[in-house]
Amino acid sequence: MGKRAIIIGAGPAGLTAALEFLKNTDIQPAIYEMSADIGGISKTVIYKGNRIDIGGHRFFSKSDRIMEWWREVFPLQTAPARGDLILDRAANYSKQNYIADPKKADNFFLLRKRLSRIFYLRKFFDYPITLSVNTFLSLGLIRLIRTGISYIWIRLFPLKEEKSLEDFFINRFGRQLYLTFFKDYTEKVWGVACSSIKPEWGAQRIKGLSLSKALLHAIKKIFAKDDSISQKGFETSLIEQFMYPKFGPGQLWEEVAKIIEHKGGEVYLNQKVIGLGVDNGNISYVKIEDQNSGQIKTEYADYFLSTMPVKDLILALETDVPQEVKDVAEGLKYRDFITVGILLNKLKIKNNTKIRTLNNIIPDNWIYVQERDVIMGRIQIFNNWSSYMVKDQDKIWLGLEYFCTEGDIFWSMPNEKIKELAQAELMKIGFMDTADVLDSVVLRMLKTYPAYFGSYERFNEIKDYVSRFSNLFLIGRNGMHRYNNMDHSMMTAIVAVENIKSNTTLKDNIWNVNIEKEYHEEGKRGVNA
Ligand SMILES: Cc1cc2nc3c(=O)[nH]c(=O)nc-3n(C[C@H](O)[C@H](O)[C@H](O)COP(=O)(O)OP(=O)(O)OC[C@H]3O[C@@H](n4cnc5c(N)ncnc54)[C@H](O)[C@@H]3O)c2cc1C
Secondary structure (H helix, E strand, O other), X not given: OOOEEEEEOOOHHHHHHHHHHHHHOOOEEEEEOOOOOOOHHHOEEEEOOEEEEOOOOOEOOOOHHHHHHHHHHOOEOOOOOOOOOOOOOHHHOOOOXXXXXXXXXXXXXXXXXXXXXXXXXXXXXXXXXXXXHHHHHHHOHHHHHHHHHHHHHHHHOOOOOOOOHHHHHHHHHOHHHHHHHOHHHHHHHHOOOHHHOOHHHHHHHHOOOOHHHHXXXXXXXXXOOOOOOOOOOOOHHXXXXXXXXXXXXXXXXXXXXXXXXXXXXXXXXXXXXXXXXXXXXXXXXXXXXXOOOOOEEEEEOOEEEEOXXXXXXXXXXXXXXXXXXHHHHHHEEEEEEEEXXXXXXXXXXXXXXXXXXHHHOOOOOEEEEOOOOOOOOEEEEHHHHOHHHOOOXXXXXXXXXXXXXXXXXXXXXXXXXXXXXXXXXXXXXXXXOHHHEEEEEEXXXXXXXXXXXXXXXXXXXXXXXXXXXXXXXXXXXXXXXOOOOHHHHHHHHHHHHHHHHOOOOOOHHHHOOOOOHHHOOOOHHHOOO
């Protein structure tokens, strides 16, 4: 009998691992996924014909290998999609030889220009902040002077030790800019003060970005246009374009699942891993609970790759886990996420940019809501990600994002109340009139953000403990309790399969993904996740 690998979770990391096994080894992969869906956090939900992405997922990576991996699944469009011609996006299509016309077929990546702005003081600000006339006028003279002085001050007298995320921001942007554009949004995301978040989060997500980098980028853009998709010279948060599947990210991951099954791999839905058994110092089986029938079965394998939250994994180990390790696992914290999809007849807020859009709506893919009188964090405009996400072309399909914690006041509100609140907030900030609301839906997603507080500072104790199981591989985002994007999550899977193939027992190279420069996500404020 050949060898077998059990993969826990059918998100990007689990699916990548399965396909890598099938492409490069003779090990048979079987994925067990607890939900009824493929794609994990990167799935796309369909509501009455309109598609919602859980957060707006850009397909972009600094790693050529990942970019090619994606393009092996879906080619990049070579012909204009609906709306491309009037939006002046026709110039940048891939020059490959196949016919890839999104108007005629479905399995394609669209090439999208990024536009995301900050909404603050009921005005739009460029993201990242530029020294434009608009910024000067919108901020006002007093704020501007304060911003300049505080930036110069911090350049002259930087904080010697960065003890928190707050210090990290202040050292790079000055106190005033931090207070204006970073503090509130970041605290909405995490639900705790920036002063109590470890600076590592900033180091992982925004290492390379500072005010000077953002300004340099703006100047570079004037003189050197980079139309390539790889955009090598840009910080990830500053990239100008990204790929996006015609029907949202879930479409790509569903296609990957089909390829896995076609190649002989197994993908089982509604199967929750509730226990992992240990034999002779290694993992030997998983206990799986069928989410429909409640039946429990045991499955054996040679290798185990886990994308389930580390917290759950440790607590599911059926062996004598030291109490300290259990304590760390129990203390790991997460932020959860609620998206409210709102279908509108029209937007009230006008497109005052020179950018042309379908229906002449504001051109942003997403907007950071920095306003203090509302609790929403971001607004996604799905029409601008892909017009194919929206069933009726003349309607506007939004996603309002709320960061919360399971059991808190917001999470505990009934869906109808959440819909009312979301609509009231959207009206308050002048985006719509209530009369234009056609429909709305609430989607809840647990453990979207592994937090860098709680017991996180003792995370190495977990890492050291699990390293004793040479056939257990922790991969992905929650699987490693890392703020990984899809590309990093996939890369951890690729490296794990390579290690298995070459009988490498050390796992440092997996833990180093998203730490080493090549994979480093340098996104201001973790804005794309
Ligand atoms: C709001 C938001 C926006 C984002 N935007 C981007 C972006 O623009 N670009 C980008 O590259 N990335 C983005 N990301 C990150 C991206 O979503 C993740 O990196 C990616 O989905 C992680 O893949 P994963 O497979 O590790 O985990 P997940 O996607 O979380 O998948 C894990 C799977 O495991 C399953 N599972 C959990 N426990 C069990 C169990 N016990 N048994 C069986 N199955 C189990 C879950 O149901 C889930 O399906 C964003 C994330 C968020 C939250």
